[in-house]
Amino acid sequence: MIDARQPAIAAETKPWRSAGTRPFISVKNIVKRFGDFTAVSNVDLDIYKGELFCLLGESGCGKSTLLRMLAGFEQPSSGTITIDGEDMARVPPDRRPTNMMFQSYALFPHMTVEKNVAYGLLREGLSRAAAYERAGEMLRMVKLEKQARRKPDQLSGGQRQRVALARALVKKPKLLLLDEPLGALDKKLREETQFELIKIQESLGVTFIVVTHDQDEAMTLATRIGVMKDGIIEQIGEPREIYETPNSRFVADFIGSVNLVEGRIDAVAPDLMRIQTEELGPVLLPPQTGYTRNQQVWGAVRPERWALSRAKPEANPNAWQGVVEELGYIGHMSHYRIRLDNGVLIRASQSNRLRDEDPISWDERVWISVQPAAFRVLTR
Template sequence: MPDPAIAADTKPWRKPDAVPFISVQGLIKRFDDFTAVSDVDLDIYKGELFCLLGESGCGKSTLLRMLAGFETPTEGRILIDGEDMARVPPDRRPTNMMFQSYALFPHMSVEKNVAYGLLREGLPKREAYARAGEMLKMVKLEKLARRKPDQLSGGQRQRVALARALVKRPKLLLLDEPLGALDKKLREETQFELIRIQESLGVTFIVVTHDQDEAMTLATRIGVMKDGIIKQIGEPAEIYERPNSRFVSDFIGTVNLFEGKVDAVAPDLMRIETAELGPVLLPPQPGLTRGQQVWGAVRPERFALSRRKPDSAHNVWRGVIEDLGYIGHMTQYRIRLENGRLIRASQSNRLRDEDPISWDEPVWISVQPAAFRVLTE
């Protein structure tokens, strides 16, 4: 079994001298006149659980298939553990791929499904089944080894497919929407099971998903893709709190965006003038000039709501609760300001009093300048 090498503990991507396990350099993939992947540079480190996140058709699965060897790059290089993969066929690469469909053999037992690849490679039967048993124990299915796939739940079939992919001991496991066929509750439970297995084995995982919550839960780092381009790479908290563009801020979670022009810049604050909200105070950002167009991005949970006007003279607005949604741990609000702008805010129900703000109530909303992320694109 591979030795654990958990990048989540060491964060090698923060170290300038760290050597990447996977290096993608200038990767391009064209299909006739359509460019599916456009000039991608990407370094992934040993032991990472890296997520490629994006909408359908953004190029994430094509990038995964090039790593696996199922698609040939039009331009660029892929290095895995220092070896150029250009002339290495899929079956000779130190990788394995797990598909959303799982593709289990229905006439074989769970044990035989897991051992099948090893037996095809000529491994002695005794050793193949011993390794299969080891992996089934890892995914907590050893008691179901004799069952057929149609006797298992969706989550159990997913774990059989994972065991089959890992039993060959790849250096890199590629997972294309691995939890997409599961219902919401089971998917959430399986996410943590996947993390446990990955950390136990120390195998590098690359997961393709369109589910933002899934990527935020699973990943050591996330690469957000759009139109074949990786728009931002970062740890989940960085992607959420410090998006580098309107696209990333809007794609990850919920955000309020305010367009304006820089009006004044001081060492500790910047003021922008907006058509919808008037003057807004934000944190300063180097390189901005007066009159430059910018956007202020603020997450719903950063707003404060109250029936009484706050003492602050800045970043305070009055509105009416137009709609709200109670979702257990928090309440989400849609607030219509006096000028017609709709604001999304949320509040933890742990902080709610016995007389919570409700529909059609007038409220004051406020936000600290530090809660804003200033965006220029």
């Protein structure tokens, strides 16, 4: 029987924060070249048992190639991959403690759902009774036991996705690799399925690595995210860390929406730091270490950190005037584009829960301000 009591990685544990904890998967200096093209370049990555780790990036950044190397479908040009303490260099795909779920799902159209799930077990020589018993357990877990006798073309997209997941998990892999697993679903079904995927992963305790280009999906699913660009991992961190403290302009711009201003550090003092920017003029920040005068930096501000008001804000040096050029209402949030007096366009957001009966609207002249601590200073 499948033991559904095994907990996934506990939220409070976070072994990546503890020095000396052995990773379940260790990728060291991995390089993959296809002729003169380097798809993956010197990647180091540790993933811990029970994680739901997301590799996030644009098409062609190397994330699927890295996943295929973990599965054994591609061989590294150099570097090592270790899974559960075993070097995978000479281990073929069918001998690795992994399984892979593809975006296409690749279900057999002539087989029933039950047969699709049991197929891999039967190929391995498991008895028909045992294979179908385990397939039934997995179908109950993904809530498809009533569809066991149907064919794939009689299922919805979300149901086919769950059949593919059940088939991938029925062999009890230690590691499940998912390549854009929700890419074929519409937006609403995709959002619902994300939470189902989390519940299944938590109930089984299997380590998941998910490849996706969807930032919202990665932020929803992941214990941690690795953001990839041009074959390298730009940053690894928990979703909140990636969003609130990006380490580069690329990560700041790729994850969510951001306002970026370029400037040079004009003053560094015990009580403040000032950046002289072309877009906003002088910007005051809290004191920070590690920076020097005249150093080139970029200031990043998320849209929701801006405050809008008709009256000039008091005691906030970071305030500018402009006109509401665009306004988008999407229910829980309103998105503004404010054209400042110097022509710079600022993106700001407000929760509609906080709006009064006389909300700021199109063509209004407003003050837009941000607290010094809301600026994230980037050096690259």
